[in-house]
Amino acid sequence: GDSVTQMEGPVTLSEEAFLTINCTYTATGYPSLFWYVQYPGEGLQLLLKATKADDKGSNKGFEATYRKETTSFHLEKGSVQVSDSAVYFCALSFNFGNEKLTFGTGTRLTIIP
C-alpha cells in the first residue's frame, strides 16, 4: 500500500540554522505531496503542496521539491526561527475519487534562541 516515511525526530536547532526534514514515499502512480504543520495545541494546517514531478511548493520561507526519481519531498528552510517550533507531517494523496491523506509519523522540531 501507499506509505510515507519521514525523518525521525525530535530535531533541535539553533535560531537561523538551516533546516532539512527528509520525506520519502511509496505509492502506485503519481500522488500529490504535502507538508502539514501542527503548532502546539492546534490542529494540522497545510504548509505547502506539490502536485506533479519537479513542482516546488513554498510558503513562509519553507520549500520542498517533488522528486519522482528519488520518490522524495524533503522540506527545507534556510534560516529557522523560534516560531517554527512545531510538528511537521509529510503526506500524500490521490485526488479525484480518493481524498484520503496518507501521513508520515511527524517530526517534532524545536528551535532554541
Added chain:
Amino acid sequence: DAGVIQSPRHEVTEMGQEVTLRCKPISGHDYLFWYRQTMMRGLELLIYFNNNVPIDDSGMPEDRFSAKMPNASFSTLKIQPSEPRDSAVYFCASSLSGGGIQYFGAGTRLSVL
C-alpha cells in the same frame, strides 16, 4: 469562513460513560474525516465520509466507536462505553473533492479517567 469547528475543546469523563464529539465542516466541503492523535500511535484516520456517506471506517478501533453525518454541516463521533485508553486528541477535518487539501479543526482533547 470560520473553518472547521469542533466541540467541546476539552472533555473529561469517567470510564464507562458515553462521549459525543461534534464537528461542523467548512460550508461546501463534501469530505469529512475523523482522526485520533496520541503520543504512542501518532495520527490515525478513524473514518471518513463523502457527501454524508461513510466511505471507509476501517480505522475505527472497535464497536464502541460510531460516527454519523446526518447532514452536510454536522457530524458526531460517539464512544460508548468509554475507556481510559480512548484518551487522545480527536480531530475533524474537511476537504473539497479535487483539491486534496484537508482543513483541520482545533481538536477535542478527551480524558477518560
